[in-house]
């Protein structure tokens with residue numbers, strides 16, 4: 001395994017990945033776990049998939065692996081991390097988390113849960129504009145692997161990098177994770193915007209102000225500002241807010257068409273994390289007094305408190321202010337609380 005990627009060309013990178021020297025356990029065999037398995041196998045690695053629906057033993061799957069990757073949807077993260085804690089892993093092997101959500105009970109991010117359960121292992125966040133269907137179609141994509149342990153991030157970069165998947169490293173796991181998580185809330189808003197046919201000006205205004213909102217929350221929670229302008233922030237927001245391959249976007253679009261949340265979720269079948277994330281985000285915003293006007297309207301919409309049209313009107317009629325301001329303005333109760 002090469003240790004310094006910066007000196008590698010793409011050709012020698014590709015050839016270094018021919019070796020079948022890594023055994024990976026991928027926890028979660030849904031859309032994303034399966035797509036990640038495909039990327040790892042493409043690089044010659046052995047992959048063992050686990051999920052409750054496969055009915056196999058998690059203990060057998062993680063035995064003696066070189067890397068554990070979690071692509072479990074949010075409700076399963078805490079129970080699975082606790083199972084892994086009880087089983088124990090080979091010393092020092094990295095754990096990669098690719099889940100984009102927030103824990104309902106604790107409001108923690110997936111990497112915070114994995115860190116608490118497996119504190120002896122380096123935790124690496126993998127996040128970026130990665131719609132699984134496009135990756136399965138072998139279309140090119142880029143992502144970020146972020147860790148406080150940069151050696152671990154380098155290992156994960158090498159494991160997944162190929163001519164069809166370009167992997168960057170980062171030392172900001174919290175910012176990388178929050179970009180991918182918070183944009184799901186905005187993808188619901190973007191789906192509403194397109195479902196109501198509000199036009200290109202409205203969508204551009206929405207996404208630009210949403211990025212400001214993501215940065216406000218994300219930096220408050222410990223992420224670095226520049227991370228939110230990167231692949232895992234702006235990059236993932238662009239992918240998710242502009243594609244009907246995104247399930248979160250489809251939630252918003254369906255609501256704008258007059259469907260109920262239950263109907264939309266039933267149509268999507270797989271995970272749309274943004275619904276739960278919105279509820280947890282509003283809990284955090286209330287607790288921390290963070291101004292989140294767009295997320296607040298998404299919350300009200302998901303909780304049947306307003307219609308899509310009322311959400312648009314309310315956002316347009318808010319108090320006037322400068323585009324940029326320093327720090328956090330004390331939120332009005334109407335932006336984070338039930339008016």
Ligand SMILES: NC(=O)c1ccc[n+]([C@@H]2O[C@H](COP(=O)([O-])OP(=O)(O)OC[C@H]3O[C@@H](n4cnc5c(N)ncnc54)[C@H](O)[C@@H]3O)[C@@H](O)[C@H]2O)c1
Nearest residue numbers: 028029030031032033051072073076099100131132270271
């Ligand atoms: N699909 C994508 O394009 C994509 C891309 C990047 C990140 N993600 C993120 O990856 C995560 C999974 O998404 P997905 O698309 O694979 O969803 P999915 O619904 O297709 O699969 C979810 C997986 O989690 C497992 N799971 C659910 N509850 C569990 C529990 N209580 N215990 C153990 N396992 C449980 C399921 O068995 C399944 O294997 C989400 O957080 C999503 O935001 C998805």
Ligand SMILES: O=P(O)(O)OC[C@H](O)CO
Nearest residue numbers: 128129130131246247248
């Ligand atoms: O289908 P979504 O909305 O969960 O989006 C999937 C990924 O997060 C895109 O990067």
